[in-house]
Structure formats: structure tokens, C-alpha cells
Amino acid sequence: MTASEREPEISGLPPSYPSAALAGLDATEVRTAWIDFYDTQYHRVVRFVMHNGACLQEAQDAVQEAFTESWAMMDSQPDRWLAVTSKEAWIRAVALRRYRRPPGPRIRPRLAEGAAIPDLPHLGPGPDELTTQTQTVLEALRSLDEQARAVMAFYLDDFPTATIADTLDITEQRVRDVKKKARAALKTALAGYLSNGGRQSR
Amino acid sequence: MNLDENSYADGMPDSDLDRLLAAANENLLAHIKAAADATPTLTALISRATPKALTDSDGNIIAIGRDTDRTPAVLAIGIRSNVRRLTSYLNRALIFTNNLNPTLACALDLAHDIDLGLARGADRADNLDLALGLARGVGRAADFARIAEYALDRTLEIDRARARDLARVRGLDYVRVRDRARIHERIRHHGLVHDLVCDLVRIRVLVRDRTRAHDLDRDLDLDLKLDLARHVKLARDLVRYLNLALDRARDLGRDLGTHQVDASDADLSDADIHDLHVLDGVIWTLGTTWPPELAQWVRSESREIRPGVYQVGRGNDPERLALESA
Numbered sequence: 001m002t003a004s005e006r007e008p009e010i011s012g013l014p015p016s017y018p019s020a021a022l023a024g025l026d027a028t029e030v031r032t033a034w035i036d037f038y039d040t041q042y043h044r045v046v047r048f049v050m051h052n053g054a055c056l057q058e059a060q061d062a063v064q065e066a067f068t069e070s071w072a073m074m075d076s077q078p079d080r081w082l083a084v085t086s087k088e089a090w091i092r093a094v095a096l097r098r099y100r101r102p103p104g105p106r107i108r109p110r111l112a113e114g115a116a117i118p119d120l121p122h123l124g125p126g127p128d129e130l131t132t133q134t135q136t137v138l139e140a141l142r143s144l145d146e147q148a149r150a151v152m153a154f155y156l157d158d159f160p161t162a163t164i165a166d167t168l169d170i171t172e173q174r175v176r177d178v179k180k181k182a183r184a185a186l187k188t189a190l191a192g193y194l195s196n197g198g199r200q201s202r
Numbered sequence: 203m204n205l206d207e208n209s210y211a212d213g214m215p216d217s218d219l220d221r222l223l224a225a226a227n228e229n230l231l232a233h234i235k236a237a238a239d240a241t242p243t244l245t246a247l248i249s250r251a252t253p254k255a256l257t258d259s260d261g262n263i264i265a266i267g268r269d270t271d272r273t274p275a276v277l278a279i280g281i282r283s284n285v286r287r288l289t290s291y292l293n294r295a296l297i298f299t300n301n302l303n304p305t306l307a308c309a310l311d312l313a314h315d316i317d318l319g320l321a322r323g324a325d326r327a328d329n330l331d332l333a334l335g336l337a338r339g340v341g342r343a344a345d346f347a348r349i350a351e352y353a354l355d356r357t358l359e360i361d362r363a364r365a366r367d368l369a370r371v372r373g374l375d376y377v378r379v380r381d382r383a384r385i386h387e388r389i390r391h392h393g394l395v396h397d398l399v400c401d402l403v404r405i406r407v408l409v410r411d412r413t414r415a416h417d418l419d420r421d422l423d424l425d426l427k428l429d430l431a432r433h434v435k436l437a438r439d440l441v442r443y444l445n446l447a448l449d450r451a452r453d454l455g456r457d458l459g460t461h462q463v464d465a466s467d468a469d470l471s472d473a474d475i476h477d478l479h480v481l482d483g484v485i486w487t488l489g490t491t492w493p494p495e496l497a498q499w500v501r502s503e504s505r506e507i508r509p510g511v512y513q514v515g516r517g518n519d520p521e522r523l524a525l526e527s528a
Contacts (some may be wrong), residue, residue, distance in 0.1 A: 035244070035348075035352065036352075039240070043240065047227070047234055130229060130233050133226055134226040134230050134233075137222060138226070138230070190214065
């Protein structure tokens with residue numbers, strides 16, 4: 001079993017939540033904090049999963065499943081939920097796992113390398129639509145291998161190397177190596193786009 | 203107009219890659235916020251046992267402007283942002299307040315059933331089941347009310363910022379007065395929801411404690427049932443108030459959408475814009491300074507309308523044209 005297939009690790013209880021105090025937790029406060037967490041993270045986690053190769057619909061499905069899992073944990077085992085030290089990294093790891101291994105016997109069909117992203121809107125002037133540049137960057141990210149995509153997705157969400165290493169269960173040096181290699185590959189993939197005046201070459 | 207043409211025969215510099223990734227990151231987030239509404243999932247999680255289907259709401263799009271030393275163009279863009287946020291949060295408050303009605307009505311029915319069961323000498327276990335159901339129902343209603351309160355909190359902050367921006371742009375007393383009145387109206391709604399949350403939490407604790415103590419041999423307090431009945435009415439009133447506030451926010455949004463924002467030669471570098479919709483139709487020149495992370499997007503999404511003068515986005519958008527011709 002690889003690290004990405006496992007349940008994300010839950011670190012020991014942080015000092016602010018000593019186990020003795022857990023019995024006295026106010027469920028209302030925990031739930032309110034969870035709702036705040038959901039509000040701030042939902043769209044960003046969707047983006048994270050898209051950086052890992054998902055289309056918008058797949059990303060939304062995976063993120064919904066991840067938040068459902070976290071809600072269930074918060075509701076039934078609030079002490080376990082509170083003990084998760086980096087909830088932002090945890091929810092991304094769960095969403096990524098859900099995207100890669102959807103529940104049930106159904107195996108999500110994988111897209112061929114370099115395939116067009118299926119739900120990209122037509123290019124147009126609307127500011128909510130993806131620019132050619134963004135589509136090109138997403139396709140370049142898709143050309144990376146699975147681990148490199150995950151590392152880059154965490155970096156794009158401003159996670160520190162130590163948290164990425166902890167979440168993906170690899171060493172910090174390995175994270176740095178993967179990042180360096182991924183950036184070199186992205187530069188090659190995107191140089192053609194830029195030297196072509198911002199137009200896709202294919 | 204797109205990116206500057208460059209040659210990368212010697213390899214792309216790190217700064218160019220970072221710039222590309224950052225711009226794509228922002229654009230993708232804006233796209234997701236516009237296309238993926240987070241509210242239905244949240245509602246579904248909270249109301250798992252509530253079969254009522256939910257309507258959709260506007261996207262939850264965020265843009266906050268600072269209001270010190272800003273140019274009129276920055277202020278106008280800030281007001282547009284705030285109106286979009288206001289509409290979005292009011293929508294959310296409305297959705298969750300709408301959920302309160304059936305949940306509270308269901309809780310009230312359960313309270314009546316408990317009384318009937320007690321009067322008929324029904325089995326204590328049956329009454330406990332009903333009471334547990336009542337506690338769960340009230341708890342769920344409290345969750346709905348709390349999220350509505352959270353959304354209204356945000357509308358209050360946005361309203362204050364919008365009133366300041368409007369006053370600065372137009373400098374008219376009546377604007378300040380009108381907006382102050384609107385703020386006060388929303389504070390009043392907010393107060394109602396806050397009272398509702400407190401009451402529901404109190405009722406939940408009361409029912410839970412009595413259930414734990416198996417203290418259901420006497421009628422539930424008349425006050426409790428009266429409270430629930432009052433809250434059903436209160437939730438109905440709130441829906442009406444929120445619909446009015448939402449209509450006003452939409453009117454203002456439409457009104458602002460038809461006004462041209464001219465940012466020619468303006469310094470917009472400190473504008474904190476996360477919702478790219480607000481730049482729709484903005485006119486600018488090469489003398490306009492954009493926030494670095496948006497400059498590339500603006501250039502790629504603009505067209506030249508006169509020599510040296512550009513316009514962002516939906517110049518030919520049918521919705522916009524319809525609004526302008528209305």
C-alpha cells in the first residue's frame with residue numbers, strides 16, 4: 001500500500017487540545033469551526049484536486065466525499081477531528097485519495113496523458129472562464145507523474161515542505177527533488193507556449 | 203492581446219514560471235468560485251435527515267477592497283465587489299432560513315406528539331424516542347440558524363464597507379443616510395437570528411437534559427411549545443425580510459453594472475480583487491497600473507476600443523447588452 005492510498009496520518013494531540021479537556025468540548029464550537037473551515041477551504045480544495053488532473057466535476061465529487069468524511073469524523077469523534085494538526089493538508093489528502101480511488105467497485109476512467117480537459121469551457125471573454133494560459137498550465141501539470149503533480153499542487157497552495165513530506169509520507173529531501181524536477185518539466189512544457197506568443201502550439 | 207513574446211532558447215527563468223503558475227492559480231480559483239457553489243453540499247451535510255430539496259444559490263465569490271486613499275475607479279470596483287458578495291451571502295442566509303421552517307414545524311409536531319403520548323399514557327420508551335427526535339430536530343434548526351447568522355454577519359461587514367465607499371465616491375449625505383438605514387435594518391435582522399440561535403440552543407439543552415433524566419412524566423413546558431411556534435413565525439418573517447434585502451442588493455448590482463467604470467491612468471495596484479467579474483467592462487489605458495497578479499489576465503481579456511484605450515471582458519455579452527438597453 002502506498003502512502004497516498006492510506007488514511008492520512010493523524011498526528012498526536014496538539015498542546016491546545018490536551019486529551020483531558022476533550023471530554024468537555026463544546027460541540028457547538030467544534031461545529032461552528034468546522035463550518036468556517038468548510039467555507040474557507042471548499043473552493044481551494046477543488047482547485048487542488050484539479051491541479052492533480054481532475055476535471056471540475058470529478059474534483060467537486062472528490063471534495064464533497066472528503067468533506068462528508070470530515071463532517072462524519074467531527075460529528076461522531078470530535079476529539080479525533082480536533083487532533084488533526086493540519087486540517088488543510090488532511091482534507092486535501094483525503095480528497096486526492098477519493099479522486100484517485102473513488103468508493104465502490106467503479107474505477108474512475110483515467111485520461112490519457114495530454115488529453116484535452118473534458119469540461120473546459122469555450123474560450124471567451126467571461127472573467128470566470130479559464131484563460132488559455134490557465135488551460136495550458138493545467139495541461140502541463142497533467143503531463144507530470146502522479147507524485148510530482150501532488151507535490152506541485154501542495155506547493156501551489158503554499159504548504160511548507162515539511163507538511164507536504166508528512167502528508168505524502170516521503171522525506172523532505174524527496175519533496176525538494178520532486179519539486180525541482182517538476183519545475184524543470186513545467187518550464188519545458190510552458191516555454192513553447194510563451195515563445196509562441198501565448199498561443200497553444202498544438 | 204496576450205503575453206509578451208519571449209524566446210526561451212536558454213530556458214525559462216524561475217520568475218516567469220512562478221508568474222505563470224500564480225496567474226493560472228488565481229484564474230482557476232475564480233473559475234471554480236463562479237462555477238461551483240459550496241452551499242448545497244454544506245446544506246446536504248447538515249440536513250442529512252431532512253428530505254427537503256434545496257434550491258441553488260449564487261456563487262460564493264469574494265472580493266474585498268480597502269477604502270483608504272483610493273481612487274474613484276478603485277472605489278467603484280470595490281463597491282461592485284461588495285454588492286456581489288452581499289448578494290451571495292444574503293442568498294446563503296435565505297437558503298438556510300428557508301430550511302428552518304420545515305425543521306421547526308417538524309419539531310413542533312414532535313412536541314405535540316409527546317404531549318399526546320403522555321396524555322394517553324403511552325410507553326415511556328416511545329416518549330423518549332420522540333423527545334430524542336425533538337432534540338435532534340431542534341439541533342438541526344440551530345445549525346441552520348447559526349449558518350444564516352454567520353452569513354448575515356458577513357453581510358453586515360460588507361454593508362459597512364460599501365456605505366463607506368459610496369460616501370467617498372459620491373460624497374452625498376443622502377447616500378450615507380440611506381445606507382445607514384439599510385445597515386440598521388440588517389442589524390435588526392441579525393439580532394433576530396441571533397436570538398433565534400440562542401433560543402434554539404436553550405431548547406435543545408432543555409429537551410436533552412429532560413430526556414437524559416427520563417423526566418418526561420409531565421407535559422413539556424408550555425413555554426417551550428410556544429417558543430417553537432413563535433420561531434416558526436419568526437423564520438417566516440426572516441425569509442420575507444431577506445427576500446426584500448436580496449431584491450435591493452440585486453437592484454443595486456444591476457444599477458452598478460450599467461455604470462461605466464473608467465480606470466484610465468488610475469493606480470489600481472492596491473486593489474484587492476479576487477472576483478474578476480467586477481472588472482467586467484472596465485475601461486483602461488496603458489497608464490493604468492494593475493495589481494501584478496492581474497495584469498496579465500486583464501491584458502489577455504481586453505480589447506482595444508480606441509487607439510490606446512482598452513475594455514475588459516464582456517463588451518458583447520448579451521446579458522450586459524440587454525441590461526444596457528433596458
